[in-house]
Amino acid sequence: MAKDSNTIIGILAGTAIGATLGILFAPDKGSKTRKRIADEAALQKERLASTAGDIKDRVVTEAELMKDKVASTVGAKKQTLDEQLDHLVTDASYKADDVISKLELKLKQLKEKNKKYHNGAGTKATS
Template sequence: MKAGKMILGILSGAAAGAAVGMLFAPKKGADTRKRIADRSNEYMYETKSKFNDLADNLSHRYDSVKSKMRNKSKKMEASLDGDDKIIY
């Protein structure tokens, strides 16, 4: 989790630096504010998209592991049921 926080901090700092840089740019305030709003919307869309991709990936991995564990459990039960039939 530390790497995630570090990346989030770097991205937040870069976004803040870009916003401050655009505020001091020699353009009209309305144009600058529109650029800031557009960029922030782009970043939010990209972030949501990446988060959804990550969530889907984790969900698929979870389902895969869950399925494998069920199969192994069934195999173990079958092998144990077979051991009960041994006649001494």
């Protein structure tokens, strides 16, 4: 972007210097010199407008490319995040099932111990 600004400044400076030198060293009459200056100014105006249009087009194109790249990157990151979240939920579900199974086994063991304890205590009390 700075390169384009320098180009525009260079064109303007060149036009001003050229017009000044043309007036100072003009071998022609004033009317011819003024016409030449007007023609050169019109030419430089067209060049400047063309350069500005080119710069605008490049900026718009670059902005669109960057927008597409950002959208693509964000989409990919979102997909990756969704996949990681699904994987995490699946893992948590399996781990929860494991924990529940172990707790059920432990509860069953405790019930058996409690049943043996009650059966053994009941026979001692009736004897």
